[in-house]
Amino acid sequence: MNNLTSKITAVLMMVLLTLTAYAGGSYKKKADIVDTAVAAGSFNTLVAAVKAAGLVETLKGEGPFTVFAPTDAAFAKLPAGTIENLLKPENKDQLAAILTYHVVSGKVKAKDVVKLTSATTVQGSDVAIMVKDGAVVLNGNSNVVTTDIATSNGVIHVIDTVILPPAS
Incomplete structure (x- = not known):
């Protein structure tokens, strides 16, 4: 039994070391924006939309990109049926336009975002950018709730409301 305990302990130590290395990023390459x-786990709608719009390969590309990523809760604020309608193949261009409106070329960290009044x-x-009560707000209604999530090809800032491009 002592030999079995030793083997189990060795395996658990290996798992612990692997998880520690992954969390610290010292042994594993950083994941890209999509991954x-x-x-x-809180961007399921965004990921589904990126797939439907055919943007997966772009957002897995070299970049760098800055993504203002709406959470599932942000998408849930849209009127009923909006997401389902946008995910239809015939609305792929409209969906792509909305999603690419959430992306800025380059890696723009929070310390730089707060200095901007807009970004192309x-x-x-x-997209209009303002700092209100110490928080960054996009287009006057979408709050940046988490900043500087580093990825291998850019940075993600989490927002609480989907932003929509101006009507053409």
Whole structure:
């Protein structure tokens, strides 16, 4: 029994060391934007939308990108049926426009975002940025709730409301 205990202890130590290395990032390459969003578990709608819009390969690309990522709760604030409608193949271009409006080229960390009044998105339109009561707000209604989630190809800032590009 002592030999079995030793083997179990050795395996548990290996698992613990692996998990510690993963958490610290010292042995494993940092995940890209898409894989980071998938692993977080709170961006299921965003990930589904990125897939439906055909943007997975782009957001797994070299970048760097800054993504203002709406949570599942942010998508839930949209009127009933909006997500289902946008995920239809015939609305792929509209969905892509909305998603790329959440992406800025380059790696813009929070310390730099707070200095901006706007940023040009990959979609082509500007998003308004303001600091209100110490918090960053996009387009006057979307709060940045978590900043500087580092990925291998950029940075993610979590927002609580989906932002929509201006009507063309």
